[in-house]
Amino acid sequence: MQAESSSVMRGVRIPDFHRRSAPLGFSALLLEAVRDLAAYRGARLRLALAVAVLALGVGLGLAIHLINEVALGEFTGAIRTLAGQADLSVRGPQSGFAESVFAQIVLHPGVAAASPIVEGERPERASRVLVRFLGIDPLRAQFVEPALISGRMPQGRASKSADERADERAEARLGLRTDRLFAGVRLLERLHRSIGDRIELLDVRGEPVGFVIAGTLDPAVSALADRAVIDIAAAQYLEGMVGRLSRVDVRVRPGTDEGQLPTQLTRALPAGVTVIAPLEGARSDAQVSRAYRINLSVLALVALFCGSLLIFSAQALQVARRRAHFALLRALGLTEGELLSQQLIQALLLGSLGALLGACLAYGIAALALAHLGADLGSGFFRGVTPSLRWDGTATGLYTLGGILAALAGAALPALEAARVAPARGLKPGALEDAWRPLTQGRSVLISGLALLFAAMGFLLMPPVGGVPVGGYLAIACVLLGSVVLTPRVLVLLLGVLSMALRRRPAPNAVALISVEQLRGAPSGPAVSLAAMVASVSLAVAMMIMVNSFRVSFQSWLEQILPAQAYLGDAGLRLSADEQARIGRLPQVGRVEFLRSDELRLSPDQVPMMLLARDIDPANPRARLPLVEGPMGAGLVASMAAERARRALGEGSLATRAVPLSALPPVWISEAAAALTGLTVGQFIDLPIGGQTHRFRIDGIWRDYARQQGAIVIERAHYQALTGDLSANIAALWLAPAATVDELRAALGWLDGRSRLKDVGSIRAFSLTLFDRTFVVTYALVAVSVLIGLIALAGNLATLVLARRGELSVLRHLGVALIEITRMIALQALLIVLAALIMGVSVGWVIGRILIEVVNRDSFHWSMDLHVPWGAMGALALLLAVLALLTGWLSARAVRSADVIRSVTEDW
């Protein structure tokens, strides 16, 4: 630390750097930076806002990351511990596969032990709480996944007394009883039961089946906390799966070639039954939610970007404003490097403050969200997982660092600018414009901006990487950056056009002309702050467009996919053929169609697809399915999407499979199914139904927002012929002419306890509520971006006006009326807002289209129709305009009262 002599002039301490003997160290610079920050007046609010926005960006991003990681960790951890020591898992369709498959597996020489499992979910009789259970054979399971056997198993045998050992063995045997149920601790809480109590579950026929809670599951295995374990025979009875199994977990004999075993086993298995490593299964399940999680994270990153931009504009403005101060510092002996460091340290301080605040905020937001929205943030991916928030040091550190880097990035250019101030020239007023001229007129800026936009187009052609639309995200980033970089040029252009238009008029309005020319003359200040406004407005507009398009598409999709007036049932209901006939004969029913759903495994590494067997007329599928025109839409974006798909699937893959086969029975696949299998209309698809592979012709592709893993619709009559399964899960009912839904509900009273009739209006309303819940986070981000835009707008407009206090005072002195000055300021504010809106809406529209056509299509495999929310955007424009006027008026008032002479002589 150097001893400094300083003098005080007008309350400002002026250090004398010439007297020091060595370059200033970091601590000295730090001290200077802090003093500087403390000393500067007028910008504290703006800086505080910038810090707040940074904190918000870091907070949101980290919160989303925490929630996702915690939920995902629980989810895969659950799968991992459930799988236990099983090396492989044999799974088939949801309706299960024959027990004879199990015998084949056990007798295979490579298998050391195999455990048959029946999975099910039945409601508890009194409370209708859904109980997820595993039906096991304890004698087999103990060699493969002992965690499933009651937690009180012999441990440390030598130390136990004979009585205790005998007790434990008794438990093993009692597990064979079909009326014994072992429940996890959380399940017991949910059901308000304890060991020894009786519990009744409803089977598929709606009859109650009684159990006694004989014990708990191993509390160390968190995956089992929400589940129950019962004997496999009881599970088969409950689910109506007599003679069938859900899966077989296998332990491989040591010394067997683990790579070959799955292939060998699969050869012996019927179609649709595959061998997978349990962790693979967990990974593919987690994959499904990955797109959703990544989207959320990217949205949060964009908020961070806005925060960075705000810091940029704040710093740029303050550097511009204090140009003379910096020139003075340079004159007093502070070197370029030291000044740069000082500025950067300031940014570092601001960034650290913001990031740390953000980190604390993140944990708060995460805790709140987990408590109210659930681990899946309302999306339904991680049902049944109730994780607790954990400290994640790495993520916190990374996001904090990210926040600091964003602040530094934002402050870098202005800091460089401050450092390069030439002492003599900088002391003169008007030097600001020279400094920022490259922004508005420099060719390199123009070229880089255009290059970014071209790069964006290139990125749009990139195929998704690992299911993630990286190209889309990069394109959005390039468009945002490019537009931000080009904002000043565009502003100048717009102002030039406006100026020309004004001059052409026979009697140009003086106020208007002066306003425009003032802006044209010194566009850098407005341009710099405009960048932040454009970024946030475009983000807000993009998200509004995307969400509105989605919502409107979703609503019309709901109408097409739910054409009936009332619906009965869900996956847990099973209606026999007699019951279906009985429903059809009711006088209140005008027409009824049934649906049977199952899950098919087309390949071991994919999540199973839904098979929907519906009463559908193959000649007129459009009446029941929202078909889309071909696999993609039309136009440039569609052909680009087609190009992406082609590259993703590899050349020739489409060609080799294009075999027209009109004699095959038809199926209709959802967009997700089309994306996942790479097939399209006119090609054939092989489906494992009823234990055998059958070939079908793809007759159409339909839009499906409900199932991300893909769905295939088949005629129910054909399905029944192939499987002999006459049951149905869902009934779609049209009312007879004079009947009402309530009458129908009363007539269906004999089904009470198994399912309740719902009218289509309430289903649609509920679906929309779920939709809105899923997008709660997106709505929150839209609100945040609009808020950022408004903050930027208000702060910068005020600054600009204050910056020109001198000029305005001169104008007043020249005789311009106060009211005209007010109008001038208001007009300038409006012009800036208009520019922001024009650019923001255009860029936002582009980003919105990218989100719809690229990001959503590649992440979730669904399409949307474009619906621009003109109303909302109009409201946004109006809001911004009103705020601009308000700010202008307030700033004008501040100027009005200033002393003319003083404001001319004073540095702003």
Place this chain on the structure above:
Amino acid sequence: MSNPTSPLRGERSTDSSRSQEQTRRPLQPLKPLRRGLLRAAASVAALGRGGWAATVLGLSGLHSALARATPSDPAAAQAPASAPAGGRPSPASAPVGAAEAAVNYPAVVPGYRMQFPRDHGAHPAFRTEWWYLTGWLEQDGGEPIGFQVTFFRSRPGVAEALPVPSAARQLIIAHVAVSSPALARLTHDQRVARAAFGLAAASEGQMAVRLDDWRLEMDEHKRIQVRIAAREFTLELELQGAGPALLQGEAGFSRKGPAPAQASYYYSLPNLQVSGRVALGSAAVRPVRGQAWFDHEWSSDYLAGQAVGWDWIGINLANGAALMAFRIRGAAGASVWAGATVRHADGREDRHGPSEVVFEPIGQWQSPRSGIRYPVRMRVTVARIAWELRPLMDDQEMDDRVGVGTAYWEGAVVAWSGQQRVGRGYLELTGYAGRVEM
């Protein structure tokens, strides 16, 4: 529609307050019942480690415990028959214990006519049944080894009313052991599974028991085929009998205690000629020949409550005769019951009752592991003819105190009469580890 007052199908509608009490009663305080269940549990879960002996003891303990518990349990006193009247069958059973009491195991009564091949097969209604094979094998140019293969069927009395084939209505347990002096200890393996999924079954009407890939079957030529691939050895044996089955007791009705209910149906196939292939450890497969003894026994109620254990011998005599003798020991070591059957070389059969059978220990061996003393050298006197039994090797102890909680001795023995070797067979000594505490 289900009747709301009796929500559990198959359960008699009791007073709701009582059923409330019963609902809340946890498992813990049901001491005597539990002890019985535990013994049964232990025996079944013994998975063959204790072999048929331990299992039988366990199940008899269960039965006596139930007999004690039943009158005090008012629910059980009103228990219906195993099939609920007029209702759809369901896995719902009455409270703990009543389901067991509700299962009717047929009693073993005199006068049953054994027919073959029908009675070679399983008798699924009875609680317990086993096919028990022991013998001596000689490898070419090698030493003799003893082997034991037991397939066991148990009807635990659960899930009787559930119309699902995979319910554990029958359990199949298999236990195998080889005594090889080269290894100086028993090598053994065991499996247990429910008779379901087409993997484990004991067929009726013919001898065919299987558990995964282990088999004990009689083919159309009346040869018993045995296929065992255990962890440390494999056995592929073909056994040929000469002569008819040796019905024990009175035409197969074999008493096991003073009370008439304590009995089993029991026949033997002695003097079986064995040929086949054996691989021990990592050694190559070698052809073997030898003699074996086969027992098939089934019962619902076996042992008297005061039994501590038993001793049993099955000896193939060199002259073509066969000897089976057993005694049930009480607490003081005295015989509670005993019996013997001798088939002479000419086919004559003699049956002897408790007064004529004496087991006399003449040599003890103490296990270095368990510390239990077994009378591995025995003198058995049947109708004043004495046989002295000397073991192939001393250490043929099955020590499963950590698993089943009991240890016993089951090994290959040589029978001497005076100074002459007259036969070979197996000796089983149970209940020497204190009371058979399972």
